Amino acid sequence: MSQRFARARRKEALLAYAFLFPSFLFLATFTYWPIIRSFWFSLHDVVLGDPEIFWMGAENYMRVLDDALFWKVLANTAFYTLTTIPISILAALLLAVALDRKLRGMAIYRSAFFYPVMIPSVAAGMVWVFLYAPGYGPINAALGAIGLPHLDWLYDSDLALSAIVIMSAWKYSGYFMLILLAALKLVPSDLYEAARLDGVSGVQRLLHITIPLISPTLYFVVVIGILHSYQVFDYVYVMTQGGPADSTNVLTYYIYQNGFQYQDIGYASTVANTLLVFMLGLIGLVALTLGRRVHYLGEK
Amino acid sequence: MATVTLRDICKSYGKSETVTNVNLTVEDREFMVLVGPSGCGKSTTLRMIAGLEEITSGQLLIDGVDVTDLPPQRRDIAMVFQSYALYPHMTAYHNMAFGLLKTSKLTKTQVDARIREAAEILNITDLLGRRPKELSGGERQRVAIGRALVRQPKVFLFDEPLSNLDAKLRNHMRGELKRLHRDLGLSIIYVTHDQIEAMTLGTRVAMMSKGRLQQVDRPMDIYLNPANTFVAGFIGSPEMALIACRSDQRGTIRHNAFRSAVELKADNLPNDVLFGVRPEEVSFSRTAGMAQGKVEQSELIGAEALVQVRLGDELMMVRCQVSDAPQPGSDVGLDFDLSRARLFHAGTGQAINLVRE
Helix, strand or coil, rough: CHHHHHHHHHHHHHHHHHHHHHHHHHHCCCCCHHHHHHHHHHHCCCCCCCCCCECCCCCHHHHHCCCCCHHHHHHHHHHHHHHHHHHHHHHHHHHHHHCCCCCCHHHHHHHHHHHHHCCCCCHHHHHHHHHHHHCHHHHHHHHHHHCCCCCCCCCCCCCHHHHHHHHHHHHHHHHHHHHHHHHHHHCCCHHHHHHHHCCCCCCHHHHHHHHHHHHHHHHHHHHHHHHHHHHHCCCHHHHCCCCCCCCCEEEHHHHHHHHHHHHHHHHHHHHHHHHHHHHHHHHHHHHHCCCCCCCCCCCC | CCEEEEEEEEECCCCEEEEEEEEEEEECEEEEEEEEECCCCCHHHHHHHHHCCCCCCCEEECCEEEECCCCHHCCEEEEEEEEEEEECCCCCCHHHHHHHHHCCCCCHHHHHHHHHHHHHHHHEEEEEEECHCCCCCCHHHHHHHHHHHCCCCCCCCECCCCCCCCCHHHHHHHHHHHEEEHHHHHCCCEEEEEHHHHHHHCCCCEEECCCCEEEEEEEEHHHCCCCHHHHHHHCCCCCEEEEEEEEECEEECCCCCECCCECCCCCCCCCCCEEEEEHHHEEECCEEECCCEEEEEEEECEEEEEEEHHHHHHHEEEEEEHCCCCCCCEEEEEEEEECCCCCEEEECCEEEEEECC
């Protein structure tokens, strides 16, 4: 009896693996193999299009450590992430709270704030190049109108990265808003009513009820946000090409430059692997700090 | 503690009116139960008292002060919700402390003293460190009541607080609420759809239907003298039989199944009346009886039996001793307790005043 049972279970397990195989094959081809391959490349001198490769050992990694530009690019990426994520999440949270109510025409407002997400990033980049334009750009026109000096947004090495941060926050916040709005809908309304009867103010309700109760979603949004912003490429490519003076050069753009402009695939792979390590490290740090404070709703 | 006065309170959403002209005074230390079927406007009325719903028209006074336009936190009330509405990320202790710490001028020690005292009363001292998900339904409800108690408000509002509990726990908590009300002298307004809760808990019961108050009275008065057929049908289980009869001006009530006319005294009786009889106000006659019926079925419910009897076109329930229950299909004579019988206007459903001797 038990033997028959064991055989049936084995059969079931085999069937499960058979069903899983296609997606495993897909993952292996497009995710695992490239990771292994890029690690392999990082240990060699590889030139794009040249079939001959030469063993270099850890030399590429030593080069990364000595590469002043790499450290600058890393710092830019960190700055970009550590500003874009808090700004866009804060904006998204405030928008979501403001839009989480029953009012006439609310769907229109929600769509309006979500709209930036639907614009292709290249098109959005082009629009912001126009908005930031030094002479005729609407942003400078607005600054001028209130008596402030014009700024060379994308041409000033002290300002260009911040300009991309503003643009990214605009683009991300609609997306985060939608996710947070869904989370807000799950907070039972009688909790707010109980708090109102207790005399707890709106800000206190936000801090002590809303934020703790949507913390799993906030955590999710932070992690997704970090993954997105560490991989930022399109805005930089369209708006500044990493300039001026590498002030907006970020890791993925630097990988692209090394791999496809300088055709140094070995070094590009090394930077990519370093990026992976940093990203895992950062996510780990977030998991250990924020993740510990997440409160999950629901029954036991 | 305080009195609560509702004057011509109305609530409408757009064109549909859900609460119409409610006039009600809840006395100090009274346990007022708002009862009625779902959708009758009782919860809306309670939420208007709480300040969670805007009052469309009318006036709400607490201790004589007009609070109609005041926000909930300035009405000095506390509410216990059907879903408990405990903050899931806080312990029982913090659930009770949160509002007090954020809004009152009490020190931490004073807040702590209040929580310990309420916990003692509610027997939840051991549970204070737990979060809601680590508590059973009954324990959560106690914490929710505790959260209201520590506020020491003028009025307590309960919105179907026992509906989510199982039957046994519900009975138990009903007793606890009664004890709390008696021992602490609280003013309570309590919403339920459960007639047993209404009858057992209320010092007075306000019966609602279709957004209107039907009757406000002490539980026994509501039971014995319902103001209309709706109240007669809602309170009492099994419900009161309403037998359609013909009447003349002098109070002679006739029905095909009656052996002779029933004589009741009243002024200006309409031609069509409903003769209202509760199951315990009918008995099986050893002689021919006042009316002739046929037993449809008989149910044993422990010490008693409920017998369904057909009276002409109508069915009525008779409550009797198990040993007295006749066999289904048998013809029986029935006697009515005329000292408790009542008549309703067949058209309007309103009770008719009888002259009792």
